[in-house]
Amino acid sequence: MNWHAVRAIYLFEMARTRRTLLQSVLAPVISTTLYFVVFGSAIGGYIPEVEGVSYGAFIVPGLIMLSLLTQSVSNASFAIFFPKFTRSIYELLSAPVSHFEIVLSYVGAAATKSVLLSLIILATASVFVPFRIEHPLWMLFFLVLTALTFSMLGFILGIWADNFEKLQLVPLLIITPLTFLGGSFYSIDMLPPAWQTVSLLNPVVYLVSAFRWSFYGSADVAVGVSLAMALLFLAVFVAIVMWMFRTGYRLKP
Amino acid sequence: MQTIISISELSKTYAGGFAALKQVSLDIRRGEIFALLGPNGAGKTTLISIVCGLVTPSTGRVTVDGHDIIDDYRAARAMIGLVPQELTTDAFESVWNTVSFSRGLFGKPARPGYIEQLLKDLSLWDKKDAKLMMLSGGMKRRVLIAKALSHEPRILFLDEPTAGVDVELRRDMWQLVRRLRDTGVTVILTTHYIEEAEEMADRVGVISKGALILVEEKAALMQKLGGKQLTLQLQTALQAIPPALARYGLRLAKGGAELIYAYDGEGEETAIVDLLQELSAVGIGFSDLHTTQRSLEDIFVSLVAEPASAPQRMGEVS
Incomplete structure (x- = not known):
């Protein structure tokens, strides 16, 4: 293992977060806070309890997941896209670094950032709504697993994209709608049966469901199924990244 | 003299069908300054990009100090520093951070004293905290050289090193290359400036339309063809x-x-x-x-004007 390289890339990426602290941390925290104020405190007061918890508390896991998914994708995609854009990626590709080390450092840094951000949002949420975490270790596990999985997706996106428009397109047109329709703000039990079935095609449903289970002990989908699905997504994304490196897809002519 | 890079029957055909390299064989000797001459699009950058791991070869084999560039890429790449043709730098990092990053990337532990001396040698010390996007083109070129040398490579590739640089930087770069050669570093430079090869190279290779048409000691070449x-x-x-x-x-x-x-x-x-x-x-x-x-330029023009000869191993002087 070239640990010096892994460390260099990881710290380089974390330094970028420090340089762009407002954009990286403060902006997502403010937008999530607005969600809590509007949906949790203002509108939430008129909504009865969902699955035994107040609506404000109910949306906490979903909102964290919303932030976690979008930030993981955008952090990782930008991290690998920007060197491609500036063509400084020549250095990475000519360095004595394995594909695994590249993924470990870039995806590790992106996942670290989004996990830290999620914990900050969690702390922010506690200011607005009372909530409990029944399974804190599982909560952290799902947080890290989801961050890694979607950072991997972001990494794929960053390699695939050849312009900034494409880089924005997938989060805007796919990730955000899937997250909103994935039960972030409601239980899928609240949907008509047909739409419940359709919802099960949405991968985010499993992630939100499992994450909410770690908070309140109840889930839309059995936790084991959610865990299996999350691991499946990770495996699929790992396989795609391996294929990209093996073939040099959009990296090496 | 011992061979440090051995290139055997290397070919590259890009996805669109363009044959950028055709059965190129070449041995680079340890400690020499080798100039690869050729017009734009001749295959110079493709050749060094393959050796450095940026382009996948279609056929052929390359070893660096005995290490295959694919099977034993870590050992091979750790020996190489590359200064690319284009000014491809990050924008928001400082000079110090980007050069230190390069050293780590190539698997070397931090050595601030070495980086400090390197920046001083390249007249970059007073810019060490400046963001890269604030630097002039010449300064960015110096940063790219510092990055390439940050891990103390034994082989340095300079791809069109003086393209678009001013006279002062060109002179500084020539001095730097000679200093590196004196410390045993092998330098391979691609250029279409003949005077650069004439000024610095020990040996000259001429590449045209993807084929290596001549490799010769510069002095002998001048003697024979000049x-x-x-x-x-x-x-x-x-x-x-x-x-x-x-x-x-x-x-x-x-x-x-x-x-x-x-x-x-x-x-x-x-x-x-x-x-x-x-x-x-x-x-x-x-x-x-x-x-x-006849200058090297006259020789070069007459060589590339003629049809490329049949591929052959051209590492040694006949």
Whole structure:
């Protein structure tokens, strides 16, 4: 293992977060806070309890997941896209670094950032709504697993994209709608049966469901199924990244 | 001299069908400065990009100090520093951070003293905290060199190192290359500036349309192909060359006012003395004379103008 390289890339990426602290941390925290104020405190007061918890508390896991998914994708995609854009990626590709080390450092840094951000949002949420975490270790596990999985997706996106428009397109047109329709703000039990079935095609449903289970002990989908699905997504994304490196897809002519 | 890079029958055909390299074989010797000359699009950058791991070869094999660039890429790449042709730097990082990053990327532990000296050598020390996007093109070029040297490579690739740089930087870069060579670093530079090769290289390779058409010691190349010419301004114009001088292959110019003697420079300098004596003997006087030699550029132009010869191993001087 070239640990010096892994460390260099990881710290380089974390330094970028420090340089762009407002954009990286403060902006997502403010937008999530607005969600809590509007949906949790203002509108939430008129909504009865969902699955035994107040609506404000109910949306906490979903909102964290919303932030976690979008930030993981955008952090990782930008991290690998920007060197491609500036063509400084020549250095990475000519360095004595394995594909695994590249993924470990870039995806590790992106996942670290989004996990830290999620914990900050969690702390922010506690200011607005009372909530409990029944399974804190599982909560952290799902947080890290989801961050890694979607950072991997972001990494794929960053390699695939050849312009900034494409880089924005997938989060805007796919990730955000899937997250909103994935039960972030409601239980899928609240949907008509047909739409419940359709919802099960949405991968985010499993992630939100499992994450909410770690908070309140109840889930839309059995936790084991959610865990299996999350691991499946990770495996699929790992396989795609391996294929990209093996073939040099959009990296090496 | 020991070979440090061995390239065997290397070919590259890009996805669109363009054959950028055709069966190129070449040995680079340890500690030499090797200039790869060729017009734009000849395959120079493709060749070094394959050695550095940026382009996947279609066929052939490359070893760096005995390490295969694919099977043993870590050992091979750790020895190489690459200065790319384009000014490809990050925008928001500081000079110090980006150079330190490069050292880590190539698997070396931090060594601030070395990085400090490197930045001082490249006149970058007072810019160490400046963001890269604030630097001029020349300064960015220096940063790219610092990044390439940050991990103390034994082989340095300079891809068109002085393209678009000012005279001062060009001179600094030539001095740097010589200093590196003195410490045992092998330097391979691609260029289409002949004067660069003429100034610095120990050996010259000429690549054209993806084929390596010549590899030669620079001095030997100049000797072999750099023909010389003696021009005499005659006191009285001649109508024809006297038969007694036929063996010299002389020709007249400017209506017989100039007599030109072309020789190839390989031990024929003594013939000039004989010629001058014989001119005197047949009563031909001259008011002035001068000699000229074909430059490397003339040689280069004549080489690439001819069809590429059949591929062959060209690592050693014949």
